[in-house]
Every structure is written in structure tokens, then in C-alpha cells.
Amino acid sequence: MKVRTKICGLTRREDVTACAEAGVVYIGLNFFAKSPRYVTPAQARMLALEAPVGLAKVGLVVDADDATLDAILDEVPLDMLQLHGHESVERVRWVRARYGLPVMKAVGVSEAADLDALARYAAVADQILVDAKPPKGAILPGGNGVPFDWTLLDGREWATPWMLAGGLTPQNVTEAIKRTGAVQVDTASGVETAPGVKDADLIRAFVEAAERN
Numbered sequence: 115m116k117v118r119t120k121i122c123g124l125t126r127r128e129d130v131t132a133c134a135e136a137g138v139v140y141i142g143l144n145f146f147a148k149s150p151r152y153v154t155p156a157q158a159r160m161l162a163l164e165a166p167v168g169l170a171k172v173g174l175v176v177d178a179d180d181a182t183l184d185a186i187l188d189e190v191p192l193d194m195l196q197l198h199g200h201e202s203v204e205r206v207r208w209v210r211a212r213y214g215l216p217v218m219k220a221v222g223v224s225e226a227a228d229l230d231a232l233a234r235y236a237a238v239a240d241q242i243l244v245d246a247k248p249p250k251g252a253i254l255p256g257g258n259g260v261p262f263d264w265t266l267l268d269g270r271e272w273a274t275p276w277m278l279a280g281g282l283t284p285q286n287v288t289e290a291i292k293r294t295g296a297v298q299v300d301t302a303s304g305v306e307t308a309p310g311v312k313d314a315d316l317i318r319a320f321v322e323a324a325e326r327n
């Protein structure tokens with residue numbers, strides 16, 4: 115099966131073009147104000163309008179309330195919402211129903227016990243982002259460039275589509291896919307030259323390495 119790629123935290127027009135040319139399936143637009151990858155709704159709209167048909171625009175939020183989501187969705191034509199905070203199962207249900215968009219819930223993993231939460235969210239979300247738990251003291255809940263122990267996923271299956279994230283790079287993504295059986299992979303820092311600044315060659319290398327399986 116052809117592996118589908120997501121590049122998260124785009125801030126520049128040329129990065130949208132690079133993703134489209136490389137055959138990326140999803141781009142992430144980050145609305146978490148503390149992130150170096152943050153974009154305002156106006157910037158996100160400009161980037162979203164640059165994306166050709168077939169390149170899905172995913173809006174990343176962290177514990178956003180309805181007013182914040184309303185303001186984003188009034189301005190930005192998004193195809194999916196990525197909830198990357200401490201949103202409850204009930205909140206995931208609510209957001210899906212209120213906005214009528216598919217919801218991907220991110221779950222941080224560092225030990226086997228974290229997988230229980232994955233199963234709970236898989237029952238209500240359209241997709242699950244299986245990400246590394248942020249290292250102690252990290253400011254960001256994601257995008258930290260740190261992989262988790264992929265063997266924790268051995269023998270695990272979810273009926274809901276899922277995506278692997280956390281420290282994936284052009285160098286390790288082929289191995290990560292082999293080890294976990296992921297058919298969707300996501301990276302933010304792994305294709306950057308500086309936080310929020312993507313690199314077209316790294317994006318192309320990431321997609322090629324992901325599709326090499």
C-alpha cells in the first residue's frame with residue numbers, strides 16, 4: 115500500500131508548493147500561538163488557497179474553545195481538524211458534530227499504559243495521530259522531533275485510520291514504517307532547516323523514503 119504523508123506546521127507559500135510537488139497528502143496549519151510554526155487565520159487562509167485540489171488542509175489546535183474554532187473556520191477552508199491538547203473524548207465528539215469536519219486526535223505515547231487512551235479516542239475520532247509524548251520540560255505538546263519506542267505498537271491494531279508521528283525524518287521513516295506497519299506518517303521538524311521553515315529537498319526525500327516500502 116502506498117504510504118500517505120503529512121507535513122505539519124507550514125508557514126510559507128513555497129512550502130505548500132513543495133508539498134504539492136512531492137506528492138504529500140496532508141499539510142498541517144498550526145494555530146497554537148506558542149509554536150514557532152504558528153500561523154494566524156489570515157496567513158493560514160493564504161496558504162490554504164495555495165494548496166491544489168487533493169492536498170488536504172489540516173488545522174492543528176491545542177485545547178481550543180468553540181469561539182477560537184469558529185474564528186479559524188470562518189476564515190480558513192480546512193478539510194480536517196487535529197486536536198493536539200488534552201481534549202476529552204466528549205470534546206472530540208462535540209467538535210465533530212459542531213463543525214462537520216473529520217477530527218484527528220493526537221495521543222502522546224511514551225509507555226504501554228498510554229495505549230489505553232488511544233483505544234478510547236479511536237472509538238470517537240476519524241483518525242488517530244500516534245505521536246511521541248513531549249519530553250519533560252518541553253513547551254510544545256508536539257513538534258519536538260523526538261521518536262518514541264515503536265515496539266510499543268507491536269501487535270496493536272485499531273479499526274480507525276491512524277498516523278505515526280514523533281521524530282520522523284527522511285533517514286528513519288522507512289524503518290519506522292517497517293517496524294510499525296503505519297500507512298500514514300507525519301513530520302514537522304524532520305523536514306525543516308529551522309523551526310517553521312521547511313526544506314523542499316527534505317520534503318521530497320521524506321516522501322520518497324516513506325513510499326520506498
Ligand SMILES: O=C(O)c1ccccc1NCC(=O)[C@H](O)[C@H](O)COP(=O)(O)O
Nearest residue numbers: 122149256257258259280281301302303
Ligand atoms: O509542531 C508544533 O509546533 C506543534 C505545537 C503544538 C502542538 C503540536 C505541534 N506539532 C504537532 C505535529 O503534528 C507534529 O507533526 C508531530 O508532533 C510530530 O512532530 P515532529 O516530532 O517534529 O516531527
